[in-house]
Amino acid sequence: MELQGRTAIVTGAGTGVGRELAREFARAGAKVVCCGRREDLLAETAPLIAKAGGTELAVRTDVTDRAAVEQMVAQALSRFGRIDLLFNNAGSFRSVAPVWEADPQTWWGDVTTNLYGSLLCCRAVLPHMRARNSGVIINMDGGGGAHGPNIAGSGYGCSKAALLRLSEGLARELELDGSAVLVFCINPGFVRTEMTEGIVSTPAGRKWQGFVKGWIDKGIGKRPGDCAKATLRLLAIAGPELNGCVFDVDTDFGEIARRKQEIREKRLFTLRLRQE
DSSP states (O other): OOOTTOEEEETTTTSHHHHHHHHHHHHTTOEEEEEESOHHHHHHHHHHHHHTTOEEEEEEOOTTOHHHHHHHHHHHHHHHSOOOEEEEOOOOOOOOSOTTTSOHHHHHHHHIIIIIHHHHHHHHHHHHHHHHTOOEEEEEOOTTSTTOOOTTOHHHHHHHHHHHHHHHHHHHHHHHTTOOOEEEEEEOOSBOOHHHHHHTSSHHHHHHOHHHHHHHHHTOSBOHHHHHHHHHHHHHHOOGGGTTOEEETTOOHHHHHHTHHHHHHHTOSSOOOOOO
16 A cells, blocks of 8 residues: 555554554655544654654544544544555553552553454454445564463453454455455554653562663663654555464565465464464
């Protein structure tokens, strides 16, 4: 998919990876709908879109609020007339504790934002995408999704594993419906952001996820813009053979393009039970 002249929605666009996704899409010529809960941060992202040569629409949106999500999509369609790409980036990682100590409401809040919020956004754009028989949805993987458990972050980890299943399931549903709409997940790796810094800002975070502070102190990790650049590489080769797959920012997408048929036949780059 070429983004020139197309419309992309980015949730969680006020900071970090979401802000860089919005800016990179603008550089590629997209009209960008920036969504987030905090208007002040969206107001900081908006001029960056203009500076990158894009057109933006900032909409304050809580992705866990169905009415707000549907209103955001309606505003995007009213302003730009089409939606070509949805990137579900908004995330929450507030529950940092082993299961026996975790506050159930906080734990469920992570699942609600990461999984239910993504579901609501997918559901809101799909009538338009299905009617046009065109579009791409990308869901954000993370710790606990494709690469194993998230110790003392099980709410976040479980939600991301479920999001992978949701993505592949949605991809297969669309195929059975005869739709050309595609669904992917992408794993950004460890990125120093407001959310990851928040993990180690509490005693529980320092106790259970002290390795995160170690990564931050040593400068280990990806830059927020790495995920955006990887997304453009994915979009350049996106096709039905890869529908439902999850990729990392370091994925060699040239190699993926050469192996499309094998990936499809063997169901590679999906969440599967390992049997040896």
